[in-house]
Amino acid sequence: MRVPESRGAKSDERDAFGLAERLRTGAIEMGVYKQVGPFATLRQLVKAHQMIVRDSVRVQSRIKAVFRSRGVRVVGKAVYSPGKRDEYLRQLPASSRSAALLLFEQYDALRPVRDHAEKQLVAESHKHPVTRTLESCPGLGEIRVAQLVSAVVTPDRFRTRAQFWSYCGLGIVMRSSSDWTQTPQGRWVRGTMQQTRGLNRNHNRLLKLVFKGAATSVIQQHPDSTLRRDYDRLLAAGTKPNLAKVTLARKIAAITLALWKNKEEYDPRKTSKPSELVSSSAPATVV
Numbered sequence: 001m002r003v004p005e006s007r008g009a010k011s012d013e014r015d016a017f018g019l020a021e022r023l024r025t026g027a028i029e030m031g032v033y034k035q036v037g038p039f040a041t042l043r044q045l046v047k048a049h050q051m052i053v054r055d056s057v058r059v060q061s062r063i064k065a066v067f068r069s070r071g072v073r074v075v076g077k078a079v080y081s082p083g084k085r086d087e088y089l090r091q092l093p094a095s096s097r098s099a100a101l102l103l104f105e106q107y108d109a110l111r112p113v114r115d116h117a118e119k120q121l122v123a124e125s126h127k128h129p130v131t132r133t134l135e136s137c138p139g140l141g142e143i144r145v146a147q148l149v150s151a152v153v154t155p156d157r158f159r160t161r162a163q164f165w166s167y168c169g170l171g172i173v174m175r176s177s178s179d180w181t182q183t184p185q186g187r188w189v190r191g192t193m194q195q196t197r198g199l200n201r202n203h204n205r206l207l208k209l210v211f212k213g214a215a216t217s218v219i220q221q222h223p224d225s226t227l228r229r230d231y232d233r234l235l236a237a238g239t240k241p242n243l244a245k246v247t248l249a250r251k252i253a254a255i256t257l258a259l260w261k262n263k264e265e266y267d268p269r270k271t272s273k274p275s276e277l278v279s280s281s282a283p284a285t286v287v
Helices: 012-025 037-069 082-089 094-125 129-134 142-152 161-167 205-221 226-236 241-262
Strands: 172-175 180-182 188-190 196-199
Touching (some): 037 094, 037 142, 082 094, 094 142, 129 142, 129 241, 142 205, 161 241, 205 241
Antiparallel strands (some): 180 188
């Protein structure tokens, strides 16, 4: 807990009241500390892998930007392939080819580094037996499990799945503004304002990325899985696709926590129960 310095008169009573007031208004930043133990190396490799991937994607975006700035249509990943580059380069004016070639050289230099970082990350992750267990869950591959384990470290930090949802940025909360309105007589009364449903904002961004990515993988790559059938059932019931995807991500997170705590692999027969519906009757804003 980081508390800013106080100025003016000081006493135990003033300090206690000031701390209580800042805690009530949420002005105190709460830091989460967890002892990483044997996961220290994995955590550093995850950070390095993220930075390398970010650099590689940035170069890919710059390459496409060069072609698009000259009116050359670029779709998909074919432009990065060595066999297709000459075809795209011929469509560029001579003044832009040198810049494109330099960016291709940068991409070619980063690609082996990215592959090596991924191999090191997976090798270090598999030194921990729990990663093999978590990889049995649909949507969670080697990279996502490594990121998940390095961020959570131990599932015993969370007593319930609701606590885990909130940590992952998948906790459903209600937000409102203008709760009080002024009457013509000048009195302030509590108004009946429509509250907006959304997800909690204080969360671990990496874990939210992991579980929403896992939900996307289940939707696109596992058409016959029980989780995909739950997603289709939500859509058939009238749930909006974005809310159904969040519900699927929440279910994957709950399954992951249960597998980790019980040290057992994923069994689709235990998840055949329909997902908990997120009602679409109220306005929702999901991020």
